[in-house]
Amino acid sequence: MHAKSGRTVRDLRRENRTAVLRRLYFDGPMSRLMLGPATGLSSGSISNVVAELVAEGLVEEAGSVDSAGGRPRTLLRIAPGSGCMIGVDIGETRVRIELFDLALTELARTERPLATSGPRTGRYEVGVVVAHLRDGIAEVLRTAEVPAERLLGVGIGVPGIVEHTDTDGAVVHGQTIGWDAVPLERLLREAVDLPPEV
Incomplete structure (x- = not known):
């Protein structure tokens, strides 16, 4: 008797979408035929997932390549404008916020x-850094005229060790900057109006 894996059809669908998006993001542009072996999915699954992603505007056509007989194969890529990401670097002399x-x-x-x-530790006062993040994130979104709903994620580079906790999310232990268990993710979520899935 086999134990159930606990995976639902929804989980399988999400995994298939993730596999296709990951391959297109890191290895794209690729044809549907190339996506099969790269993801381990059947041609039927590839067709369904790609059709869904194209309909949602996440994937777009990116030209074609000749095939070894028959019509040319259409290449697919991630649609660059389908979402945005913010990268943050908390450096030695400044906080840099970039939107991509x-x-x-x-x-x-x-x-x-x-x-x-x-004093060196005064430079990294948590309230000051969080205020810089709040204002900087708002500024880059406003400058690029990007609504927060299009934001997929915010990545933050910090000088220290990051621990993930269930209650506070990312907690930073940065001995060199005087941060001891700073709940940076919780503080950022409280200060910035980000969609919950970001």
Whole structure:
């Protein structure tokens, strides 16, 4: 007797979509024929997933390549404008916030200086950094005229070790900057109006 895996049709559908999107993002553009072996999915599954992703505007055609007989194969790629990502670098002298489309084209950038005089730990005061993040994220979205709903994620580089907790999300332990168990994700979510799935 086999135990049930607990996976639903919805889980399988999500995994198939993720596999196709991942391959197109990292290895694209690719044809439907190339996606099969790259993802391990059947040609029928590829056709269904691709049709769904094209209809949602997440995937688009990107030209064609000749085939070894028959008509040319259509190449597919991630639609660059279908979503955006924000990258943040909390550096030694500044906080840099950049907005990118899915082709990693920079759409907007801003920097907020960190105090360079006074005690080193004063430079990384948590409230100041969170305020820089709040204002910088709002600025890059406004500059690029991108609604927050198109935002897929925010990645933050911090000088320290990041621990994920169930209650606070990403918690930063940064000895060199004087942060001990700073609940950065929770503080950022409280300060910035981000969609819950970001």
